[in-house]
Every structure is written in C-alpha cells, then in structure tokens.
Amino acid sequence: xxxxxxxxxxxxxxxxxxxxxxxxxxxxxxxxxxxxxxxxxxxxxxxxxxxxxxxxxxxxxxxxxxxxxxxxxxxxxxxxxxxxxxxxxxxxxxxxxxxxxxxxxxxxx
Amino acid sequence: xxxxxxxxxxxxxxxxxxxxxxxxxxxxxxxxxxxxxxxxxxxxxxxxxxxxxxxxxxxxxxxxxxxxxxxxxxxxxxxxxxxxxxxxxxxxxxxxxxxxxxxxxxxxxxxxxxxxxxxxxxxxxxxxxxxxxxxxxxxxxxxxxxxxxxxxxxxxxxxxxxxxxxxxxxxxxxxxxxxxxxxxxxxxxx
Numbered sequence: 001x002x003x004x005x006x007x008x009x010x011x012x013x014x015x016x017x018x019x020x021x022x023x024x025x026x027x028x029x030x031x032x033x034x035x036x037x038x039x040x041x042x043x044x045x046x047x048x049x050x051x052x053x054x055x056x057x058x059x060x061x062x063x064x065x066x067x068x069x070x071x072x073x074x075x076x077x078x079x080x081x082x083x084x085x086x087x088x089x090x091x092x093x094x095x096x097x098x099x100x101x102x103x104x105x106x107x108x109x
Numbered sequence: 110x111x112x113x114x115x116x117x118x119x120x121x122x123x124x125x126x127x128x129x130x131x132x133x134x135x136x137x138x139x140x141x142x143x144x145x146x147x148x149x150x151x152x153x154x155x156x157x158x159x160x161x162x163x164x165x166x167x168x169x170x171x172x173x174x175x176x177x178x179x180x181x182x183x184x185x186x187x188x189x190x191x192x193x194x195x196x197x198x199x200x201x202x203x204x205x206x207x208x209x210x211x212x213x214x215x216x217x218x219x220x221x222x223x224x225x226x227x228x229x230x231x232x233x234x235x236x237x238x239x240x241x242x243x244x245x246x247x248x249x250x251x252x253x254x255x256x257x258x259x260x261x262x263x264x265x266x267x268x269x270x271x272x273x274x275x276x277x278x279x280x281x282x283x284x285x286x287x288x289x290x291x292x293x294x295x296x297x298x299x
Contacts (some may be wrong), residue, residue, distance in 0.1 A: 008178065008179060009163065009178055009179065010163060011164065011249070013233045013235055013236070013251065016235055016252060017235055017252055018156075049145060055131060060250065060251055060252040060257050061176035061178075061250045061251060062177065062179070062181075062250065064178060064179075084272065095286055
C-alpha cells in the first residue's frame, strides 16, 4: 500500500484515493518529429527495480495531477512534488540520494 | 409549481449513531483564484461565514464555505437562496475570471450524529478519524467505499457528508450498514 501526500491540497492518503498516471517527465514528440523519436515517446518506458518517477492524480480529492518519486521494490515514497516542472526538484533528488546513493533514472541522478 | 424533494426525502436511520439525509441544500461551485480578494469577498458575502483555510470548512446552520481545492470553493446556503446568491456573485465578479454554477440538485447531504460518528466514517473512508488527526472544522474529500464523498465535522462532533445525488441511496445504505447496532468496534472511543 502506497501512502501519498498530495502536494496541491496537502492531504495524505492511501493509494485508493489516488490514481496512477504512468511515467513522469516524458517529453512529447508530436508532428514534425522523426519516427524513432515518436516511437520512443509512445512506447519506450522505464521499468526499474528501485527509484521511479510517476504521475499521480488525486482523483477522490482535489482532482489535481502531481508527481511522485518512489521505490518500486519497497513501495517507499521519497517525495511528491507539483507537476508543473520538467525535472524533479533538488529536495526530492536529495531525499532519494540519502536513501539510494548513486541512483540513476533516465537523465536524472 | 414543482415540488422539489431531496434524493431520499429526509430518510433517517437509528443505529448506534443517527443517520439522516439532510434534505435539500443549496450549493454553488465557485472556481477561480482563491487568493483573489474579490473572489473571497463574493464567497463570504453570500455564505455569511469566514473564508476557510486550506482543508477546512466553515459552516453555520445551512450556510457555509468548504475548501475543495486550491481553485475551488463550495458555497452552501439554504436551497431557496441559490438564484439570488448566483446573481449576487455574478454582479460582484463582473469582469473577473471565475466560474459559479448551481450544483444543488447534483448533490445529497447526510448528517450522522452520536458518539460513534467517527467510527462510522472510519469504517467507510481511508481517513484517519482519530481525535488527534481529524478535528472539527476540517474538511476532507475522499472516497466512501466505491464512490467519491466529502465530509466535515461540526463542533458538536456530528459529521456532515456530501455525495453525488445519483449515489445517495448507495451512500445511505453504506452508512446504515456501518451504523448497525452491535457492529461497534470501539477502537476510536476507548
């Protein structure tokens, strides 16, 4: 069971109050992009054992989207942060480094 | 003239707490920048209560304001006052970016009262209902078994619940079941 804190409304709830929205920090490649890039945007997903970044929606609460950094192995949540960003904020990265030194996920570490 | 009735027409049930459908309640969804003084004034002006802080609700009798999300307020007032209140909001917020809609007929309101009210909620919602965690005045949107619901607690420890009208009967049955005599757990009232 994941215990998530919504960074928008501040409510801490368990996962059935939220809904997972897949991988976070995807860069969209739309019209005008090459086949390889578009294929990557549509299909290539991380499937890590360990640190992972996901989008979540507080669908039985304030209804807002946010991002969460968590461990897929221990179900531990390192932190949640607002979705209006291109990369995880420094305090989230620091929190992960404190528990998983040397972590790497896509271009972030 | 049509005779408006609430979803369950004030049905009630007496278990180890009292479950009542509270009847018709006027509700206006007000969306906009809650930091804006104009929007705050419009909301407090029609509801007649102070602006609630994040995650809280202020209510007096039928009127009140509930903080739904950083850009949404629920304005509650007597059912018959909605049109006048909407006109007042429209006049007050002319030229502002906002949305105000009458949602009175889309909702059902329940009230549960009695010493075990916290326990009944705790059985149905994934919320910590201990006295230290959930205090009177706090407002929580969550899930009640399989449907979305929101509730807050008055100073008298009675819990007020809002659900969609379409699931009013489901919510009432859930509450009746959770309040059935003999099903007290007693964990929250040592």
